[in-house]
Amino acid sequence: MSLLKKFALVFIFFLLVPIVQSIPICTHETDGGNEPKIPGSISIFETTLKDDCRDSKTLNEYYCLSDRASVIETYDCTEVCNSRHAICVLNKRDEGYCYCSILPLNLINVLTSPVFVVIVFGMITVMVYATFVLIRERMFVSRS
Numbered sequence: 001m002s003l004l005k006k007f008a009l010v011f012i013f014f015l016l017v018p019i020v021q022s023i024p025i026c027t028h029e030t031d032g033g034n035e036p037k038i039p040g041s042i043s044i045f046e047t048t049l050k051d052d053c054r055d056s057k058t059l060n061e062y063y064c065l066s067d068r069a070s071v072i073e074t075y076d077c078t079e080v081c082n083s084r085h086a087i088c089v090l091n092k093r094d095e096g097y098c099y100c101s102i103l104p105l106n107l108i109n110v111l112t113s114p115v116f117v118v119i120v121f122g123m124i125t126v127m128v129y130a131t132f133v134l135i136r137e138r139m140f141v142s143r144s
Helices: 002-020 105-111 116-142
Strands: 040-046 047-050 059-064 070-076 085-089 096-100
Touching: 040 070, 059 096
Parallel strands: none
Antiparallel strands: 040 047, 059 070, 085 096
């Protein structure tokens, strides 16, 4: 083999080495694949990449292919859920996922707000008290 051919082979080899080394290889996945409604993460050797929210409606989903290559795909949660009542949220481990709600999100915020809970509790208390007063008055009227 001529010196020029050897040089060409070595040159091509060194050109390809960085490409091969830069392909991220998945070593572990927690959510079972391309599942935007399930929070999860992938491991690439010592590095962990968590599914994350780019904004309140957009999810970056990391998953592994069968050949252990890693992929990132971006989802619009309103399309994933087929509903305008969808939002990208983080779980306790800061892993993102698309949350699909059957109620409008602003209604959920109202129903779970502390002020709403106090008002409802107060109304229930007044209704229970009024019921006891009516029962007591009927008992008093029936005795006389």
